[in-house]
Amino acid sequence: MEIFWFIPSHGDGRYLGTTEGARTVDYDYIRQIAQAADRLGYHGVLVPTGKACEDAWVAASSLIPATQRLKFLVAIRPGLMSPSTAARMASTFDRLSKGRLLVNVVTGGDPHELAGDGIFLSHQERYEQTDEFLTIWRRLMQGEEVTSSGKYLRTEASEVLFPALQKPYPPLYFGGSSPAAQQIAADHVDYYLTWGEPPAEVAEKIAQVRQQAEAAGRTVKFGIRLHVIVRETEQEAWEAADRLISHLDDKIIAEAQQILGRYDSVGQKRMSALHNGDRASLIISPNLWAGIGLVRGGAGTALVGDPVTVAERIKEYAELGIESFIFSGYPHLEEAYRTAELLFPLLPLTQQDEPNPSLTIQASGELIAYNKRPKSGNDLEAEGGNYGLAQQTVT
Structure with missing residues (x-):
């Protein structure tokens, strides 16, 4: 399996919903996290996108010279950029990083935010546009000159003159729980991502996408996005989970849920339905806790427990077909170390190409x-x- 970490370019701290224990997320801080992930042996980092975040491409590009092996999962946004622009950005990044780019396709799920960016398409229309976008993007990345006229996108003799290092192109990652999103995954991407739902629900989604991909003559791999709260004992882990949301009151939760309720993202609706804003109903599966989703959009669940227990839960997802695990924890710098130190020895990790010899010295x-x-x-x-x-x- 491949373990990723997260660059918190939208903020970080020891608690949710308060400035107490908050961190200033500047370049020095995200560089610290990226270098820690690189040194500890994480496969890569997810660099988030959206109006609440620093620009993903600028942030990720700034971290190329600060790291050696770390890969960067960076978003392209159908509707916010043209396929040719996105292709040139991806090719340049891949070359300058010596093949360390992974591409995260983000269609978007908040109509209010999308309207602020000039996108006024319905949920279905956005996925139709994404289909056209990826069709063009994939052809450009494979060296074709593309002339195309679709419902949403039109190109004439478009091409990328400087190709990416990875062939046929940097791997595509994509998440979405609606039928339209799953069809996009089956037709275009290399990795289908899900947020951290209970294993039975994840298994159902994997089966659906796998069946659609087989019908399209393709093979898709799978990944999951989760938080991790791992401590040396089970009791310490659950106490840490409680502390993380200890500053949230009913008003803050209600305000957050009202904002998240305007999303037309099926995945976000599924995340919210796991707890329905009720802090008394947060354990939704053994060691799977939905407390973060009370105020955070997107990934809102965490695996909570001692190392052996959390590792077993991770392996349960792996048995379903999950190969890539994108983790995070608050604060992200300390938790990158804690997760690596407590979990990595218990997991069958993909070996990095160039082991860092300094790790064997420092580990003593x-x-x-x-x-x-x-x-x-x-x-x-x-x-x-x-x-x-x-x-x-x-x-």
Whole structure:
């Protein structure tokens, strides 16, 4: 499996719904997160898009020289950019990053935000436009000169003169729960993404998209977008979840749910229906908690628990066919480390192409009395107990 992390260009902090414990999300901070993810062995990072975020392409481009292996999942927006412009941007980014671009196709789900960007299409029309957009974009990225006249888009002798490194083009990721969105996934993309719904609901969506893709003569892979709250014990994890939403009152939740209720996104409606704004009904499946969705749009669920339990829940999704896991946690810098340290040893991760030799040195921990290496977790298990200075005989 491939594990991604998240660049919180729309804000970060220790709590939701308050300025207490909030972080200033500037370039230095997102660079810290990207470099941590790169060093820890995450496959890539999702760079979000929308009016609440810093521009995804500018932010991701600024992080290319700050990282070595990390891949960037960056959005193209049908309706906000032409297929040829998006193709040139993708090709340039892929070349300059030496093949580290992944493309996230975002049709959009908030009519109010879309209207602010000059888009006045219905839900169905937006997906029809996305279909035309991706048809042109994929042909351009494969070196074709494209002349096309559709309902929404028209091009004459369009071409990309400087191709991307990845062939036939950087992998396409796409999410959407409506029938129209699932058909787009079946016809065009490499990875179909779902938000963190209970496993049975995820399995149903995977089966639907897989069947449609087979009918189109294609194969689609699958990914999931989730938050993670993992601690050394189950109790600590649930206490951390409670603290994360401890500043939310009924008024804040109601205001957030009113805003999210205007979305015509089927996926957002499914997310909201998991809790219906009720903080007493947040555990929706074993270790799957919907508290973040009380005030956050999009991904609103988190896997909560101790490392072994959370790893088992991740593997349950993997058994359904999920290969890419896009995680996040608050605050994102510390949680990038915590997630890697507690979960990575328990998961069958895709090996990075160029291992970072410094990791094996730093993983030894602080020397005991400046002279002796601490024992590893495997050593402790072999001895059948914990290892600590307090347990040693003083000589």
